[in-house]
């Protein structure tokens with residue numbers, strides 16, 4: 164079963180060919196990182212235009228890399244939401260055209276469900292040996308931080324989400340405070356390895372709720388950085404007037420604060436809901452410290468995609484559509500782009 168997956172919900176034009184919901188035959192990502200880096204964040208209008216330019220070349224590369232002709236595909240999967248309206252529309256309309264032209268079934272996929280099913284790709288969970296259910300899923304990306312109880316494929320219950328910034332968004336904003344590049348997560352993770360004495364920053368636990376808040380720790384970082392280096396022209400080191408050693412300690416302290424809360428709440432959710440496992444997904448799940456701490460502190464097995472499949476890619480909607488097909492969800496050419504699509 165060969166499925167083509169198309170993902171354009173944010174700033175990556177991504178197309179992949181996936182066999183049997185598991186083997187990634189090709190995974191092409193037309194990244195817009197450099198384009199948006201000069202603005203310090205994603206500009207929606209710029210993203211849609213770039214998707215238009217990249218869509219066809221990325222599609223052709225994905226087929227070429229997989230070594231297949233379009234006629235060999237069995238279906239098309241596309242991210243229908245949540246995401247940026249204009250960006251989603253490019254992928255959805257292109258997917259409809261391909262499905263119609265080739266006479267193939269089309270599946271609209273929730274981006275967050277795609278992040279969940281990325282954990283089944285490649286050396287991830289073997290569909291023949293499904294992990295025990297329910298699973299508590301932590302989905303942490305640039306736009307979302309959600310805890311979801313997964314009782315089965317397509318069966319999700321919302322447990323909690325962020326009240327303000329998403330975890331990835333907080334990493335991106337913290338990176339800006341420290342004068343690092345975009346996206347901020349990988350830059351903070353890298354700089355944190357040079358820390359000698361990580362700065363202690365506050366954690367927002369919000370009582371015993373399963374909700375998150377990351378705006379406080381971001382503001383605390385800004386204040387701490389400004390107390391060392393008052394606003395003014397950036398120093399030659401490029402860390403907004405901070406020495407590399409100071410910036411590294413701030414980066415490490417920030418990463419620890421965010422990871423601590425993500426792990427603490429996910430483990431608590433797993434305990435409260437009798438989860439048989441914890442699943443990580445979304446760009447922030449590529450974070451090495453989050454992956455290690457979750458494994459150390461979880462009382463149940465932790466499953467997660469390899470880091471390159473945590474960030475947005477075309478293989479994830481294809482993996483989700485495979486499970487939709489398995490349980491007889493009907494395909495439809497009436498897929499709409501829904502910017503605020505909910506998982507549960």
Ligand code: KG4
Pocket residue numbers: 173303304305306307330331332334335346347348349352445446447448449450451473474475
């Ligand atoms: O899932 P994703 O690729 O796109 C969205 O759906 O938003 O997530 C991108 C987010 C960015 O905010 C980026 O800074 C963050 O994931 N990210 C990381 C790491 N790699 C990517 N955050 C922390 N550590 C990382 N290694």
Ligand code: ZN
Pocket residue numbers: 274278304305445446474475
């Ligand atoms: Zn994502």
